[in-house]
Each structure stands twice: as C-alpha cells, then as structure tokens.
Amino acid sequence: MADHFSSRLSEYLDDTLSPGERLDVERHLLDCAACRADLDGLRRVVDEAQGLPDVPPSRDLWPDVRAALPVGARRRFNTITLSIPQAIAAGVLLALVSGLVGAMFLDRQRRESAAAGVARESAVPAVVHVSVSDANYNRAIDDLKRLLAEERSRLNPKTVEALERNLATIDRAIAEAMAALAQDPSDPFLNSHLAHQRRTKLTLLRQANQLARTGL
Amino acid sequence: MPVLSHSPRPAVDDAAREHLARAVLGDVDAFERLYRAHVARVHSLARRMAGPASADELTQDVFVRVWQKLSTFRGEAAFSTWLHRLAVNVIIERFRSRAAERLRFIDAEIEDQAFPHAVAPAGRHTDRLALEAALDRLPDGARRIFVLHDVEGYKHDEIAGLLGIAVGTSKAQLHRARMLLRKHLG
Numbered sequence: 001m002a003d004h005f006s007s008r009l010s011e012y013l014d015d016t017l018s019p020g021e022r023l024d025v026e027r028h029l030l031d032c033a034a035c036r037a038d039l040d041g042l043r044r045v046v047d048e049a050q051g052l053p054d055v056p057p058s059r060d061l062w063p064d065v066r067a068a069l070p071v072g073a074r075r076r077f078n079t080i081t082l083s084i085p086q087a088i089a090a091g092v093l094l095a096l097v098s099g100l101v102g103a104m105f106l107d108r109q110r111r112e113s114a115a116a117g118v119a120r121e122s123a124v125p126a127v128v129h130v131s132v133s134d135a136n137y138n139r140a141i142d143d144l145k146r147l148l149a150e151e152r153s154r155l156n157p158k159t160v161e162a163l164e165r166n167l168a169t170i171d172r173a174i175a176e177a178m179a180a181l182a183q184d185p186s187d188p189f190l191n192s193h194l195a196h197q198r199r200t201k202l203t204l205l206r207q208a209n210q211l212a213r214t215g216l
Numbered sequence: 217m218p219v220l221s222h223s224p225r226p227a228v229d230d231a232a233r234e235h236l237a238r239a240v241l242g243d244v245d246a247f248e249r250l251y252r253a254h255v256a257r258v259h260s261l262a263r264r265m266a267g268p269a270s271a272d273e274l275t276q277d278v279f280v281r282v283w284q285k286l287s288t289f290r291g292e293a294a295f296s297t298w299l300h301r302l303a304v305n306v307i308i309e310r311f312r313s314r315a316a317e318r319l320r321f322i323d324a325e326i327e328d329q330a331f332p333h334a335v336a337p338a339g340r341h342t343d344r345l346a347l348e349a350a351l352d353r354l355p356d357g358a359r360r361i362f363v364l365h366d367v368e369g370y371k372h373d374e375i376a377g378l379l380g381i382a383v384g385t386s387k388a389q390l391h392r393a394r395m396l397l398r399k400h401l402g
Binding site: 007009010011016038041042044045046048049050051052053054055056057059061062064065066068069070156211 | 264366
C-alpha cells in the first residue's frame with residue numbers, strides 16, 4: 001500500500017479528484033489489494049454514516065426548553081390559541097364592529113337630519129382628512145394584491161377563504177364609509193372610520209403576503 | 217398496483233405549516249409541536265458533533281435560538297433546512313467559545329491508541345450502533361468534520377467556512393476519521 005494513494009482514497013470515493021488523478025488511483029488500485037480493501041472499508045463507513053437514524057433524547061427536554069424561552073413571549077398565547085383562519089377572522093373583528101358602529105351612526109344621523117330639517121354643516125368642525133391618502137393607499141393596495149396573487153398558491157386554502165371573506169367585509173365597510181362621506185365630507189368620525197378601515201385592509205394584505213412568502 | 221393521486225398539500229404539512237405560523241406569532245404550544253417534530257434530528261446532530269455529555273444542553277440552546285429567530289424565517293428554504301443550519305451554527309459557536317478550539321482543528325493529531333481496535337460484530341444494526349459509539353471516541357476536530365460531511369452532507373468548502381479552517385485540513389481530517397472508523401468497524 002502506498003501512502004500517497006491511500007491518502008487520496010477518500011477524495012476518490014467522494015469523486016473530487018481531477019480526471020488524471022482519478023485515473024492514477026484506479027491504476028494503483030488494480031495492483032494494490034491493501035488499498036482496495038481500504039477503499040471498501042471507507043465506502044462502508046460512508047454508507048453507514050449516511051444511513052444513521054436520528055434518535056430522540058433519552059429524557060424529555062421540552063420543560064427545560066420552555067423554561068428558557070423569553071418570559072414575555074412565552075405568555076402571549078398561553079390561554080388562547082388560534083388557527084390562521086381564526087386569527088385572520090379575529091384580526092378583522094374590530095373592523096366589523098367599527099363598520100357596524102359606522103352604519104348605526106349614519107342611520108342615526110339621517111333620522112336626526114330628517115326630523116330637525118336643518119343643515120349640519122354649521123355644527124361640525126372643519127374637514128378632517130383621512131390619514132391614508134387615496135393615491136398612496138390605492139398604490140399600496142394594488143401592489144399588495146399583485147404580490148399576493150403571485151404567491152397565492154402557497155397559502156392554505158382555508159386561509160385564502162378566510163382572507164377573501166374578511167377582505168369583502170372590509171371593502172363593504174369602506175364603500176359604506178365613502179358613500180356617507182360623499183354626503184358629509186367634513187364629518188370627523190366618518191373620516192376617521194374610513195382611515196381605520198383602510199389601515200385594517202392594508203394590515204390584512206400585508207399579513208397575508210407575509211404568510212404566503214413563508215409558505216405557511 | 218396502487219394508483220398515485222396528486223395531493224398538493226398532505227394534511228400533515230398543513231398542520232406543520234399552521235404550527236409554524238402560530239409559533240411565529242408567539243404561540244408556545246405550537247412551538248412545542250415544532251420542537252417535538254425536530255428534536256430527534258437536532259439532538260442527534262448535537263450528540264454526534266459534541267458528544268453525549270453536551271447534547272441535552274446544546275439541544276436546549278438550539279431551540280431557544282430558534283424561538284428567538286423564528287420571525288426571521290422567510291421561507292426561502294424548507295423550515296427543517298433553516299432549523300438545521302441554525303442548529304449547526306449554534307453548536308459551532310459553542311466550540312468557538314472555547315479557547316484554542318481552532319488550534320485543535322488545525323494541529324490535532326488523531327491518537328490511534330485512544331481508539332479501540334476491536335472488530336465490531338457483523339450486522340447492519342450493529343454496525344450503526346458501533347459507528348455511533350466509535351464517533352464518540354474520535355478526536356473532536358475529526359469527529360465534527362466527519363459528521364458535517366458524511367452524516368449531514370456538507371461540502372468541504374462549507375465546512376471550512378463554518379469552522380474557520382482550510383479546505384485541505386477538512387479533507388485530511390475527514391480521511392483520518394474515516395480510516396479510524398474503518399479500522400473499528402473491521
């Protein structure tokens with residue numbers, strides 16, 4: 001057995017030698033039984049190593065792991081756990097509630113105006129603009145929708161279903177707020193309500209994109 | 217003959233994805249599911265890289281780091297791949313924190329006399345048990361390179377980068393480790 005060749009047996013086995021070097025080793029192997037035996041032995045070691053099974057620890061380490069997790073984060077979800085669709089549904093619950101509040105406000109406003117027969121302009125403060133401008137908002141929504149469409153197949157179908165249902169709800173709330181603002185553009189509540197709905201929609205689309213990017 | 221049917225998302229994957237999504241949001245119960253799904257692989261890696269005495273502590277360190285880094289997982293790789301690379305980094309960081317560890321990789325000569333030459337009994341299961349036992353007896357540097365290359369599938373240039381050694385050192389240590397293990401397995 002030649003040391004020069006013996007030291008190259010691993011590289012020969014891993015197929016990392018140049019063609020010329022490989023040929024030299026193969027010629028040597030024809031004449032050297034010791035190197036052939038070493039090569040067989042090395043191949044067996046590598047085969048065994050690649051087939052080694054993963055074995056769990058002999059004791060449960062989870063209590064130690066859990067105890068070592070940062071305390072603040074550890075308590076965040078200890079009592080309430082939500083599936084993705086549930087989390088999305090919960091995430092837009094405020095939008096639903098505020099949408100209902102907005103509708104009730106509009107209804108009361110219409111009844112009071114009809115009864116009093118007076119214009120409201122003199123009773124409200126100056127125009128309050130929504131916090132998200134139309135141009136920026138529409139551009140952001142379009143971008144997020146386009147990105148989501150590209151990654152949509154990576155989302156769980158149940159998540160997509162919940163997302164679409166909640167987006168539809170928010171869109172209805174936005175449409176109602178905009179219709180009301182068309183009648184009363186200076187109303188601070190309606191402006192605030194519309195801004196809130198738009199932010200909710202942006203947040204929801206951003207979360208959906210995040211989920212799609214991570215393939216969840 | 218069974219007919220293959222295309223199922224884009226097996227139920228088990230849906231569950232794993234949901235656990236991951238919930239864990240990212242801070243759900244400890246979901247994180248426990250992830251832990252249980254991956255602990256065998258992480259613990260085996262830690263045991264083979266660092267020896268049985270350190271495996272439990274390293275496994276705990278790895279999962280705490282995973283928890284801390286979950287929000288940075290972007291899905292470019294499979295979660296198991298991401299977790300595994302993080303585990304390797306945590307384990308190697310531990311090695312680096314020890315003084316003169318790098319010198320041991322570069323200069324250590326494998327002590328043949330520290331290695332039993334008894335031939336292990338034949339049989340595939342026995343071979344694997346013997347190989348696991350023999351791994352524990354390899355010198356540290358050679359063992360880590362052998363585990364990273366032959367068990368975990370890393371390439372020499374990756375190993376050299378991870379451990380801060382030359383590619384040639386990685387190749388030489390791997391060959392020495394294999395030869396020692398080959399002697400032990402008979």
